[in-house]
Every structure is written in C-alpha cells, then in structure tokens.
Amino acid sequence: MSMPILMTVDDDPSVSRAVARDLRRRYGSDYRVVRADSGADALDALREIKLRGDAVAAILADYRMPNMNGIAFLEQAMDLFPHARRALLTAYADTDAAIQAINVVDVDHYLLKPWDPPEEKLYPVVDALVETWHAVGDRPVEETKLIGHRWSRPSYEVRQFLARNSVPYRWYSVDEPEAVRLLEAAGATREEIPVVITPDGKALRAPTGPEIAAAVGLSTEPAAEFYDLVVIGGGPAGLGAALYGASEGLRTVLVEKKATGGQAGQSSRIENYLGFPDGVSGAQLTGRARRQALKFGAEVLTARDVVGLTVRGSARVITFGDGSEIATHAVVLATGVSYRSLQAEGIERLTGQGVYYGSASTEAQSCSGEDVYIVGGANSAGQAAVFFSRYARTVTLLVRGPALERSMSYYLIEQLRAIDNVRVRVCTTVEAVEGEEHLERVTLRDASTNTTETLPTNHLFVFIGAAPRTEWLGDAILRDSHGFVCTGPDLLREGHRPQGWTLDRDPLYLESSVPGVFVAGDVRSQSVKRVASAVGEGAMAVALVHRYLEER
Structure with missing residues (x-):
C-alpha cells in the first residue's frame, strides 16, 4: 500500500513550499506530502487520490485564498475524506475565521503564521493530527x-x-x-x-x-485478580487518575459502567479548558485521554457495574454486579454525578422517546428544522444550546432562576446572545410533557406571572442538578447529606478522626473515611464542578496513593 498523504493548500507559493519542506523533513519517511496552490486544485487532487484508493491523514489549508477560502475548501474536502484531520492556517487577524471554522467544519487546530520554529509550533500540531487519524482511521471499517x-x-x-x-x-x-x-x-x-x-x-x-x-470488542473482563490501583468511574477525574497511575508504574484498571468521558464526554464543545484556545468537544478530549491512559498500560473495563467496596485486611475488594470480584491496594472513587430526574408529569414514560438527559448527539440530525427545548442554566445546557442551534429551527433554554449569570460562564452567555435562533426563558419550569408514542407537547410554567403555556415539540433535553448515586458504598464511607463523599479535613469533626479509622495519622486530603480509598472529581463533597479541577484531583489522588502505599 502507498503511504498516507499529508496535504497542504496555500495560494502563496513561498508559503506552500515552506510548509511542504517542513512536513517532508519530519514526516517524509512515513507520509507522502502533496501541496496545492488553490482550493480548486486541491479538490481535483483529492478526487484523484480517492479514485486511486489512497488515504489522506491530514489537510492543512490557508484561510485567505481567493475564489475559495480555507473553510469552504475544507467543507468540500470533508465529503471526500471525512476522517482526514483538518487544520486551518491563519494570521493573527483571522481568529474569528478560526472560530467559524470550528463551528462549520470542526477543524482540529488552527495554526498561526509564521510557525517558526516548526519544532515548537508546527510539528506538535501535526503530531496531534496524525495521532488522531491513526486512532480514528480513514479506511473502510467493519460496521x-x-x-x-x-x-x-x-x-x-x-x-x-x-x-x-x-x-x-x-x-x-x-x-x-x-x-x-x-x-x-x-x-x-x-x-x-x-x-x-x-x-x-x-x-x-x-x-x-x-x-x-x-x-464489539470492548474490554469487559479484568486481566488480573489483584491490582495496585482500581479507578471507579471513567470521567475526567477517573481518566486523570488512570493515566497518572499507569504512567507512574502502578498496575491500574479503570472500571466504567457505561462509557468513558462521563458528563464531560457528552459536551458538544468545551471552550474554557486550559490549552485548547479553539475549544474541544468533550468526546475528543476524553477520547484522547482514554487513548493516553491505554498507551501507558492502564486497563479500561467498559459496561461493568460496581455494586460493592469492602475491606479485607490490607486489600480493598471491588464487587461487580455479576458477583465477581477484583482486589487492590488502593481505590480512587471518581464516579461523578448524574443528572437529576425532572419532576414533571409524564417524564418517566417519555424518557428516551423525545425526553433525553444530557446532550444526545445521536438525535442532532432528527432535530433538523424543529423546535428544541433545553432545561438547565449551567454550562452543559448552554453548550447543548449552541450545538443544537446548528440543526434546529429554534432552541429555547428553560432556566428556573431569574438570570443565567449565576450559573453559566460569561463567554457562553455571550455566544448564546449572538445566535439568532436561540431564546432564553428565565423563571420557567416544565410542568408536564405529553404524547402517545413519543413526546408531542410540553407545558411550561412562568413563575413570574404564574401562568402556563403548552407548546408543540418532539425534543426536550434535560441538564439539571447533580446526584452522586453513591448509595452502593454502604455505611463505611462517610457521605454528606446530599450523598457526596467526604474526604480529608472534612472528616475531622471537633478534632476527632472518623469512626472506624485504623491509622495513627489523619486522613489525607482526598482520602475517604476508609484508608486507601480516595475520591476525585464531582462525587467528592465540596468539589469544584469543572473539568480541569476533576483532572487535577485525579492526578493528585494518585500522588496521595503513593504516600499511602509507602507507609504500608
């Protein structure tokens, strides 16, 4: 088979030659570099490549090209090679264009010109592009x-x-x-x-x-009976703990009930995460984290329900729903939170039939030209409103409180204000949903006027509250009145250690009331509900696991 292709498109011949030269210097032994001087020429080349059956790994396109700019070109290129990774070459003045490209063609990166030295500014971007392409592929897959x-x-x-x-x-x-x-x-x-x-x-x-x-080939069975570290939960905190645990030499397994990513993995676009100035989808961010954890040797078990955690001497034993067990020296609880059920008449019957919890991206196409309602006033609801605005005729954000400013980031509020088909209704709750085989109508109550209104819709997405779902932990692990797990200083009441504590020292900062069981992310009492803080707590928990293991 011929080598996969890296394509560069720029109407400036000197820039085009420079990009191709730098790419060949770094990637020439593994990739064929193809350059074009216009979007039209590049599309002709891509059609020939398609007919030959060759693969395109990445496309770097200049934004400012006559007749067809970089965004228009990439949009057509996606029809030919949908899995090729995409980067936009821009000047400092073209930041708005880069943001537009994110929304229109979902570019992976934008690259500011000039990119000298390439070792610092060009190659890390291309490395990320080809790494993602290898993970996703651009070859026929067995569906x-x-x-x-x-x-x-x-x-x-x-x-x-x-x-x-x-x-x-x-x-x-x-x-x-x-x-x-x-x-x-x-x-x-x-x-x-x-x-x-x-x-x-x-x-x-x-x-x-x-x-x-x-x-379908997902890993569901543990490879061993005993581990150094078991991480329960595959959101940002759990992925962070698994990555750092495995990379630091601990035999680590991550156990996830549904899919890695958690609530963050369902976010259509995260724009305030450090190091991603052009934003990143939750699926991209957590997918990369999962691949990174696997690269360092962590095991990831999917669709395994953990129902028990017990202490047997120096071991912590995890019990699965089917009765099987694995044991470990230490545990990181990173089970996150679930959206609370919406309290409205008819909700339970119509859940999954027009009523959805979280951002159901699989429903995006079916929302085309329709009226969509989203319940919630925090960032996850705002991100969903931006996402669905690209498909729906109208998107209405239903907010219980009097304003968004208390619960949503400023940048997201400004984005929503700039989208013509997004409306925000404050002081509004859902009173009832109706329909025969699926959702057909929603009844809203306006608290400011104490009036109700019934409106037609087939799509209601719910993003309210946070329930930790920690009932399975039993009484040994202390939780607050809302079910979140208490850790560290919060366990010391009036100078006394928690009942049943067996060590001479106080609990470590992220340690629960059971020694060796640590907590990270949203499930922890008093935690900051942000992706970045969850990742940080996952890393910190592993550092504390090392301290715990050293004192054994």
Whole structure:
C-alpha cells in the first residue's frame, strides 16, 4: 500500500513550499506530502487520490485564498475524506475565521503564521493530527448494524452506548426495506428490536450493555485478580487518575459502567479548558485521554457495574454486579454525578422517546428544522444550546432562576446572545410533557406571572442538578447529606478522626473515611464542578496513593 498523504493548500507559493519542506523533513519517511496552490486544485487532487484508493491523514489549508477560502475548501474536502484531520492556517487577524471554522467544519487546530520554529509550533500540531487519524482511521471499517425505532427507548439507549464508546455503526429504522431484510436474515422480528448485528454476523436481540461491549470488542473482563490501583468511574477525574497511575508504574484498571468521558464526554464543545484556545468537544478530549491512559498500560473495563467496596485486611475488594470480584491496594472513587430526574408529569414514560438527559448527539440530525427545548442554566445546557442551534429551527433554554449569570460562564452567555435562533426563558419550569408514542407537547410554567403555556415539540433535553448515586458504598464511607463523599479535613469533626479509622495519622486530603480509598472529581463533597479541577484531583489522588502505599 502507498503511504498516507499529508496535504497542504496555500495560494502563496513561498508559503506552500515552506510548509511542504517542513512536513517532508519530519514526516517524509512515513507520509507522502502533496501541496496545492488553490482550493480548486486541491479538490481535483483529492478526487484523484480517492479514485486511486489512497488515504489522506491530514489537510492543512490557508484561510485567505481567493475564489475559495480555507473553510469552504475544507467543507468540500470533508465529503471526500471525512476522517482526514483538518487544520486551518491563519494570521493573527483571522481568529474569528478560526472560530467559524470550528463551528462549520470542526477543524482540529488552527495554526498561526509564521510557525517558526516548526519544532515548537508546527510539528506538535501535526503530531496531534496524525495521532488522531491513526486512532480514528480513514479506511473502510467493519460496521456494526443497529435496527431499531426512532421513538424506542431501548433503541435510543443502544445508539447512545455505541456512539459514546466510539463504535462505528449504521442505523436502520425498522420500517426501512433494508432493515426488514436484515431482520429476516437474522431470524428476528420487529418485536425484538433493538437488534444489533456485529461485523462477524452475530445478531443480538434487545442486548444489554455488557453483551454489546463483549460482541464489539470492548474490554469487559479484568486481566488480573489483584491490582495496585482500581479507578471507579471513567470521567475526567477517573481518566486523570488512570493515566497518572499507569504512567507512574502502578498496575491500574479503570472500571466504567457505561462509557468513558462521563458528563464531560457528552459536551458538544468545551471552550474554557486550559490549552485548547479553539475549544474541544468533550468526546475528543476524553477520547484522547482514554487513548493516553491505554498507551501507558492502564486497563479500561467498559459496561461493568460496581455494586460493592469492602475491606479485607490490607486489600480493598471491588464487587461487580455479576458477583465477581477484583482486589487492590488502593481505590480512587471518581464516579461523578448524574443528572437529576425532572419532576414533571409524564417524564418517566417519555424518557428516551423525545425526553433525553444530557446532550444526545445521536438525535442532532432528527432535530433538523424543529423546535428544541433545553432545561438547565449551567454550562452543559448552554453548550447543548449552541450545538443544537446548528440543526434546529429554534432552541429555547428553560432556566428556573431569574438570570443565567449565576450559573453559566460569561463567554457562553455571550455566544448564546449572538445566535439568532436561540431564546432564553428565565423563571420557567416544565410542568408536564405529553404524547402517545413519543413526546408531542410540553407545558411550561412562568413563575413570574404564574401562568402556563403548552407548546408543540418532539425534543426536550434535560441538564439539571447533580446526584452522586453513591448509595452502593454502604455505611463505611462517610457521605454528606446530599450523598457526596467526604474526604480529608472534612472528616475531622471537633478534632476527632472518623469512626472506624485504623491509622495513627489523619486522613489525607482526598482520602475517604476508609484508608486507601480516595475520591476525585464531582462525587467528592465540596468539589469544584469543572473539568480541569476533576483532572487535577485525579492526578493528585494518585500522588496521595503513593504516600499511602509507602507507609504500608
């Protein structure tokens, strides 16, 4: 096979030659560098490459080109090579263009000219592009097929599971002719949907998460019975702990119930995370973190439900839902939080059938030209409103409080104000949702006027509150009145250590009431609910694990 291609597009011949020269110097042994002087010429070259069956790993395009600027070119290039990674070459004055490119063509990076020295400014960007391309690929993949119904809650849950675990799949509505043929070939009926057909032809009828995970090649079984560190929860805090634990020589396993990323992984765009001035989607950020943890040797178990944590001598024992166990020297609890249930008539019946918790990106296309309602006033709700504004006719943000400023970042508020099809309704709650097979209407109450209004909609997304879901921990691990786990100084009441504490020292800063069990991220009492702080606490927890292990 021929080498994959790095393409550079710039109408300035001197710049074009310079980019190609620097790329060949670093990547010439593994990639073929192709350069073009205009967007039109580059598209012609990409068509020829497509016909030859070659792969394009990354495209670097100048923004300021006549006739067709870099954004317009990249938008067309995506149709030919959707998995090729994309970077926009811009001048300092073109920052707005770079932001536009993020929204229109989802560029991975923008690169300011000049980029000298390339070792500092060019190569790290291209390294990231090709690393991501190798992880995602630009070659035919064996797809998992999913047959279901748009308004089926189990079908929605399987779609979310596959999407959040980055499993390539093709969706077939049960009424499509091809879906009928697939069901017949699989010996299944429409009453058994959702039906998952794996690349090797195995048909799973109404499968559970663990069944799907095992069938599509996700790791579900631990490789050992004993570890140095078990991390429970795969959000930013858990990924941070797994990465640092594995990179520092601890035999580490991360256990996740659904998919790595947590709530952050569902964010359409995180723009205030340090080191990503052009923003990054939650899936991109947490996907990179997962690959990084795996690179250092961490195990990642998916679709495993942890139901118990007990102390047996010096070991901490984790019990799974199927009754199996693994033991460890130390534990990091990073289970995060879940969105609280919306208290409104009809919610439970219509969840997954027009009512969704979190940003259901799999529903974006179905929102095209429709009216979407989003409940919540924090950053996650604002990010979802920006995301769905690209598809929906209107997006209405329903906020219980009198203003957004108390709960949402300023930059996000300003973005929402600039989007024509986004509306914000403050002092507003959802009183009821209605529909036969799916959501059809929502009733809103305006607290300022004490009036109600019923409006038609098929899409309601909920981002309210934070419930830690820590009931499974039992009584040994002390929690506050809301269920968040207490740690460190918060465990010392009137100078006394927590009941049952067996060590001569006080609990370490992120240590729970059980020695060797540490807590990081949103599940910790009094934590700062931010992605950056969660990652930091995951790293800090590993440092404290080392201290704990040294004193044993």
